[in-house]
Every structure is written in C-alpha cells, then in structure tokens.
Amino acid sequence: MKIGILGGGQLGRMLIQEALKYDDQFHMLDPNEDCSCAHISVFTKGDFNKKQDVLDFGKDKDVVSIEIEHVNVEALEELEKQGVKVIPNSNIIKIIQQKILQKQFYDEYQIPSPEFQIILSKEEEIVIGFPFVQKLNTGGYDGKGVQIIKDENDFNNLWDEPSVLENLVDIDKELSLIIAKNERGEIKSFPVTEMVADPKLNLLDFNICPTQISDDVQNQIDVIAEKFMKAADSEGLFAIELFLDKNGKVWVNETAPRLHNSGHQSQEGNANSQFEQFYRVLKNLPLADTSAFGFSGMLNLVGEENFSGKVKYEGLENVLKLPNAYVHLYGKTETKPGRKMGHINVLADSREELLEQLINIKSLVKVVAE
Amino acid sequence: MKIGILGGGQLGRMLIQEALKYDDQFHMLDPNEDCSCAHISVFTKGDFNKKQDVLDFGKDKDVVSIEIEHVNVEALEELEKQGVKVIPNSNIIKIIQQKILQKQFYDEYQIPSPEFQIILSKEEEIVIGFPFVQKLNTGGYDGKGVQIIKDENDFNNLWDEPSVLENLVDIDKELSLIIAKNERGEIKSFPVTEMVADPKLNLLDFNICPTQISDDVQNQIDVIAEKFMKAADSEGLFAIELFLDKNGKVWVNETAPRLHNSGHQSQEGNANSQFEQFYRVLKNLPLADTSAFGFSGMLNLVGEENFSGKVKYEGLENVLKLPNAYVHLYGKTETKPGRKMGHINVLADSREELLEQLINIKSLVKVVAE
Numbered sequence A, B: 001m002k003i004g005i006l007g008g009g010q011l012g013r014m015l016i017q018e019a020l021k022y023d024d025q026f027h028m029l030d031p032n033e034d035c036s037c038a039h040i041s042v043f044t045k046g047d048f049n050k051k052q053d054v055l056d057f058g059k060d061k062d063v064v065s066i067e068i069e070h071v072n073v074e075a076l077e078e079l080e081k082q083g084v085k086v087i088p089n090s091n092i093i094k095i096i097q098q099k100i101l102q103k104q105f106y107d108e109y110q111i112p113s114p115e116f117q118i119i120l121s122k123e124e125e126i127v128i129g130f131p132f133v134q135k136l137n138t139g140g141y142d143g144k145g146v147q148i149i150k151d152e153n154d155f156n157n158l159w160d161e162p163s164v165l166e167n168l169v170d171i172d173k174e175l176s177l178i179i180a181k182n183e184r185g186e187i188k189s190f191p192v193t194e195m196v197a198d199p200k201l202n203l204l205d206f207n208i209c210p211t212q213i214s215d216d217v218q219n220q221i222d223v224i225a226e227k228f229m230k231a232a233d234s235e236g237l238f239a240i241e242l243f244l245d246k247n248g249k250v251w252v253n254e255t256a257p258r259l260h261n262s263g264h265q266s267q268e269g270n271a272n273s274q275f276e277q278f279y280r281v282l283k284n285l286p287l288a289d290t291s292a293f294g295f296s297g298m299l300n301l302v303g304e305e306n307f308s309g310k311v312k313y314e315g316l317e318n319v320l321k322l323p324n325a326y327v328h329l330y331g332k333t334e335t336k337p338g339r340k341m342g343h344i345n346v347l348a349d350s351r352e353e354l355l356e357q358l359i360n361i362k363s364l365v366k367v368v369a370e
Helices: A010-019 A051-058 A073-081 A090-097 A099-108 A152-157 A215-232 A274-283 A316-320 A351-364 B010-019 B051-058 B073-081 B090-097 B099-108 B152-157 B215-232 B274-283 B316-320 B351-364
Strands: A002-006 A025-030 A042-045 A063-066 A085-087 A116-119 A132-136 A146-149 A163-167 A171-181 A187-189 A193-197 A204-209 A236-245 A250-256 A295-302 A309-314 A325-329 A340-348 A366-369 B002-006 B025-030 B042-045 B063-066 B085-087 B116-119 B132-136 B146-149 B163-167 B171-181 B187-189 B193-197 B204-209 B236-245 B250-256 B295-302 B309-314 B325-329 B340-348 B366-369
Touching (some): A010 A025, A063 A274, A073 A090, A099 A116, A099 A163, A146 A152, A236 A274, A309 A340, A316 A351, B002 B051, B090 B099, B099 B116, B099 B250, B171 B274, B204 B351, B215 B236, B236 B274, B309 B340
Parallel strands (some): A002 A025, A002 A063, B025 B042, B063 B085
Antiparallel strands (some): A171 A193, A193 A204, A204 A295, A236 A250, B171 B193, B171 B236, B204 B295, B295 B340
C-alpha cells in the first residue's frame, strides 16, 4: 500500500521504523531534503502548507495522513472529494489547528476545558480574570505562541493577534491519553501517562506510565475520551492532553490529531507502541494491544542553550551501558537551543525507581554542538 | 557513520530497522534492486561475490560487514589491508563459509563437533559409519547442500563434490547461542534458545527462549562459546548452532558469522535484540543487556509449496488480533515454495502457553500467491 504522510520529522521516522515490520511503501512530503525521513522513504520535497504541493503529493496515494497538524487543509478537503482516504479527516485537523475553533469545539460538545475568552485583536475588552494564558489562534507549537499574562502590568505584552485567553488551571498533574480509532470502528486507548514539563523551554520533559490516579479521575478521562472521539467523528490516532486540577477535576488542555511526544515511552513500555497503533489505523487493521509492561518513562533529548551546529551527544555511552534505557535519536544533523533531537525511554519495576533513573539519565547526557 | 553491509535481505532490513533509533547511514550491496533493503538504505546494485564489486563498495565505508556469509573474502582481505574495518574479520568468514575449513577449525581448537570425514570427490573411500550427513563444502544454505546417507543403497546419491561427511548425532534438542564481541573486547551472549526444525523444508520452524537445560549442559555451552570466541579472534555477532545429544553431551553443528534466524525472537522477547547488539558491535559501543522477558518464541513465515508469484498472507488479520503476537514481514513481493517471507514472534508466561500459541498461529497463517 502507498501511504503518504505530510511532514517528514521524527514522528514520521518512528512510524516508518515500526512499519518496517510490514510491506508498505511510505511517501513523505517535507520542505527539508535532510529531514528525519528523507533517506528512509520515497521522499518528495515540497511544502505541506501549499495547496498545490499537497494535492500533487496526495492524488495517487491509497491513504494520506499527517505527522504535523499545520498543513494545508483545503488540499485535504479536495483530496477527500477526489476519493483519497485522508486520516484523520480534514475537518478535525482544521478544528484542531486553530485554537479558537478547538475551544469552540470543546464547548459545543461539553468537553470540559478551561474557561476562555476569544479575542481577535488586543483592542478588545478583556473580561477574563487574571492570571490567564494567551494562545495564538495559529502558529503555536512546542510552547511557542503561548504566554502567561499575570496582571494588568503584563497587558503591554499581549500579542495583537486572534487568540484564545484561557483561565490558568491550578494544576495537580498534567496527563495525556493516546487514543486510536480505525475505519471499522474499533477504538482503543493507551494507559494514561503523566507529564512533567520543563518550565523554561515549555517542552515535554519526563513522561511516565502509568500515572497514579483515582478511579474517579480515570472515569472522568474515559468520559472525555468517549465524547471527544464521538465529536471528532474520524479515524486516526489522537493525543488528548489533560490537566488534573487540585480539586480532582480533569480538563482538556489541547488535542493533537497525530502521534505525540507523550506516547514515545510506548515503544518499549507497552505491548505495542503508538506508532504500531497508528500504522494499523492507516491500514484499517485490528487495533493492537496497548497494555503497559510495568513502569516506563521518557525524557526528551533537547538541544542545550548556547549550542548551534553539528550535533554531538555528550555522555550517551554512559546511557547505553544502563540495562533498562533505550536511546532514540531522530537522524537530525544540526542542533539548536530547544530543538528536539531524540529521547530516551526507561523501564522500571516501580515509580520511584523510574524517576530515579530518569533523573540520573538526564544528568548524564547533554545535546551540544561539535 | 557510514556502515556498509554486503547483502540486502531480511537480516539487513531488521538491522536497519533497529538502527533507525540512531543517526548512522546504512549502505547495502545486493544484486537484487528489489531486495528487502533497497528502499530503506543507500543502495548499491552489485554482486557481493565479485571481488571488484565488493572493493568498490567497501573502500569509502567506516565499517564493512555482512548479512550473508557467501561473499568474496579476497576483497574483504584487501579492504582490511587498505585500513577499512571489516566485521567480522575476513579470516573467520573464510573459515565458516567453507564447511571443510569450519570442521578443521573446530578440530584444531578442541570445540566438540560430530565426528567427520572430508572427501574431495565420491571416488574416495568412505570410512565413516552409516548413517551420515553429507554437507557440501560450499554453496549450502538454508538446508540446501545437505543430505543424509542412510546406508550403502544410498551411495548412488552421494554428491561428487568436496564435502564433509559427518556422523549423525542422536539429537535430544537443537539449541542456538547468539554471542557478540565488540572491539573493546566486551563479550555478551543471549540466553540459549531451542529450535524445532520442520523435517520437510529443513528450515528453522519454531525457536523458543529460554530452553530448559541442566546446569551441566549450560556449562558445556559456556565452554564452547568461550573457546569459539577465542579461536575466532574477531569482533562480530555469531550464532553457534548446537546439538544436545541423548547422553547429555553438547556438539557444535555449525556457526554463522552474522545475524541469525534463531535470534529473531529477541526483537520482543529480550531487553535488546540481536539487531541492536550487532549495531553496537559495528559501532564499538557498550554491548546491550540481553535478558529475556519471560518466554518468547518465533515461527517462520515460509512460502507454501505450489505457490509462486505475488505474495499474499492468508489469515494474517487473525494473528494481528492476538495480544502477544508480533508480525514481521521482510518486504519481499514474490513468494516461492520454502522462501522465508517473514516471521511471527510470540510472548508468553510459560513454555506450555508459548507452544500452544505458536501451534495455534501456525494454523492461522498461510503464505500463498495472489
């Protein structure tokens, strides 16, 4: 089968890696000839934000999907009309790629998400209380396009663009659920994972599985997942990022219509990975078992501040000596501050052992330039 | 790093798949433009048995290795002289690729292997007792070039070529050990696995891990492995195929200087796979943990008799529905009788459960042509 993916980054790379267990052909569209997938797929250089590029790329594929949501949706709509299978469908990608539509979607389907106000410019009257988060309608990614406005003194910093202003949740835990649906209607989720964010880069830092949550919290998440999948009405693999507040209530922070950083530990930590599951969705195969093997966790390998250029992984050998650690690099030759270059998965018998190992490993490795 | 591999079959494919976790470039040499590695590597069409092809291919690589042992050794010797790292070294490949040299090597280093006689033609006096196995000096592979001579009536069938004639061992179990050595001198083996051969095709059928053997048998194997690695005097990953006879004595059947079918279950059954280990050998990295997770096993997906042409996997969906089964296909488009097209790994909590699952899965799938 000819599978076409918009984007050729690390998510695509790990999908291809997993799918090498099978016999399909992966075609990737990316503007960067040296992207993570360039040398391991049938590669097309092109811009996934340009309608014509996406149309030309997609027209002869059996299925077209994404590994990044910032793609030209008009082209996907047209491909659907032409009879090309698009997963997830263009409608849910369009909703998710615009923060305003995404919030309205949660509202419409009674999916709990933090109170919000929509503004089209900074001239509008701000009625939401302090502190709040401003999220740009488009262009936000990996912590970019998001800022906290603490009080009136911060007003000057407000971006003058269409945005969602959102109440800050008093967060107890950041959780994530990866869930998949195939064309035959099967739905399966992975065990809920727990994230620890690096406050400086605002990138996912540790992600551990399973999280310790009460039955009530698990129930709230199950209800949210069910509502979301019904409302999205699309095959695909989705990451639902959640906040658990200090009163025990669960809120949806954001959703990604694709493979997600918070599912990486599934590569060694679960019976099957998010990549295997996504492959099965693309082929409409029976969904895979997602059970967790004991405790697992992930830490991102992110380019250090003040280093740009040809990447060098300091201390990686020390990690390779550890029995329960699995190094994953993304085939990126150049590092820059904050760039996701790889990740390390860890297996453990207890949560304590897991966190200890993750902290130890974090102290061992540094992503610098030669 | 530029890694060059002679051969572009499934062993190379699964090596590349595993090594996609890292940042190296794989270059493959194979005569078949549509081989398992063609579309996922920097591919060179050429004959790994032709000296010039191997020389041209190898000269600019950081390391050259093999995924099949029937390669031009003279070229490897010359590459070594030119300063190219060859793993395993040309000397041990040369010994292993000729059954006569291989047997003499075991003899010289007191590695127990079945009693034998060497003949250069069928005119020679046969002094070995019946029944015996005739193994052609070169050209044997996957059960080809091997036959049993039961008694004098079978004499007519004797091949008129340089061969090893070998006493039949009264086999209790067929075992296999995968062992690796890196340049820094670390040596690590995988837990011993047990094979069940299909008597018709003489191809490995089930391979299970761990095997049930006594401490004494494990000790004999450890001694053999140590002697072999010392005698081979080479980095590399090796498969030592063993017979355990009904008196509890262990014999070496054959050795492969490469990744091996009897290590495939390590993909999901062990902390790290033989492919990860071999990658680490090629890069001289610390060797990986090889511990087994519970019980694991593997069955080959082999082309059914009477089917040739575009491959079709009947019943594969039923396997994908099973929780502890992992399907691995080799990207081969054409099937023929006896061709290895893929394998399925299975995890279980006990040996009984494992065998039950393997037998069940074997009954579910058929490799036929469209």
